[in-house]
Amino acid sequence: MNSISILDDRYPVKTVFTDNSDGQSHEGWHRVECRNAAFEEYLRVPLSHVFYAYEEHTGNVLVVTSENVEDLEAMDKDRIPEQIGEYDALATDVPHTMLCICTADCLPLFLYDPRQNVAAIAHCGWRGICNGIVSNTARSMVEHFGTNPRDVVAAFGPSICKGCYEVGGELKDAFARRFLPQEVQRLFTSLPSGKFLLDSRNAVALELLREGVRQDKIHDVGICTFESDDYPSFRGEGTYVKAERQMISGIVLT
Numbered sequence: 001m002n003s004i005s006i007l008d009d010r011y012p013v014k015t016v017f018t019d020n021s022d023g024q025s026h027e028g029w030h031r032v033e034c035r036n037a038a039f040e041e042y043l044r045v046p047l048s049h050v051f052y053a054y055e056e057h058t059g060n061v062l063v064v065t066s067e068n069v070e071d072l073e074a075m076d077k078d079r080i081p082e083q084i085g086e087y088d089a090l091a092t093d094v095p096h097t098m099l100c101i102c103t104a105d106c107l108p109l110f111l112y113d114p115r116q117n118v119a120a121i122a123h124c125g126w127r128g129i130c131n132g133i134v135s136n137t138a139r140s141m142v143e144h145f146g147t148n149p150r151d152v153v154a155a156f157g158p159s160i161c162k163g164c165y166e167v168g169g170e171l172k173d174a175f176a177r178r179f180l181p182q183e184v185q186r187l188f189t190s191l192p193s194g195k196f197l198l199d200s201r202n203a204v205a206l207e208l209l210r211e212g213v214r215q216d217k218i219h220d221v222g223i224c225t226f227e228s229d230d231y232p233s234f235r236g237e238g239t240y241v242k243a244e245r246q247m248i249s250g251i252v253l254t
């Protein structure tokens with residue numbers, strides 16, 4: 001288990017991101033029952049207080065408040081999407097409520113507002129970014145909890161880096177619908193093959209800056225999942241990384 005020290009060392013918050021050494025007994029997208037003992041012990045959060053995103057590359061955010069937390073806890077976690085729809089990010093101001101996502105190359109985005117004591121986490125793949133997941137998550141903190149974006153501390157967990165993320169030109173068209181031409185220019189580097197390298201970390205940063213988050217409060221753990229043997233990589237393994245092989249990222253207010 002690893003943590004985002006820039007957050008854990010300074011604020012009443014606990015973060016986690018797992019690596020390949022944390023075992024592979026994860027039972028599926030929506031359950032941590034998996035790394036259960038270790039996870040629960042490490043986080044000191046009962047599993048009923050753990051909420052997952054459903055990784056559908058949407059732009060939707062689940063906001064957990066003191067008003068709805070008990071109803072959400074009582075639901076069968078696997079049936080939450082049927083009842084309230086799919087989402088790829090979560091935000092809360094309720095202490096001891098753990099927000100989690102699973103990834104393998106996509107960027108886990110941790111957000112924390114120390115003034116209002118609000119935490120959020122978002123699963124940022126290229127589709128989700130183009131669907132507005134980054135700005136929607138930041139805005140959910142503003143709208144539901146009164147966050148001032150200038151107070152927000154952002155951290156990027158392990159993800160595929162701009163030197164490794166080879167994509168086709170059709171992604172450029174998708175990004176052109178969300179980003180300015182000069183931004184798209186910066187995000188994509190053309191290769192002799194006709195393909196491109198995508199800088200998804202920069203795309204997430206551009207979205208945060210647009211929402212008013214300060215540049216000097218955006219941090220990156222700087223780990224490339226494709227290059228490292230310690231983290232699952234969708235692209236590195238050449239095939240679909242099964243749910244039980246994805247890394248889990250989480251954040252909880254203590």
Ligand SMILES: [Zn+2]
Pocket residue numbers: 160161162163164165224225226227
């Ligand atoms: Zn890389």
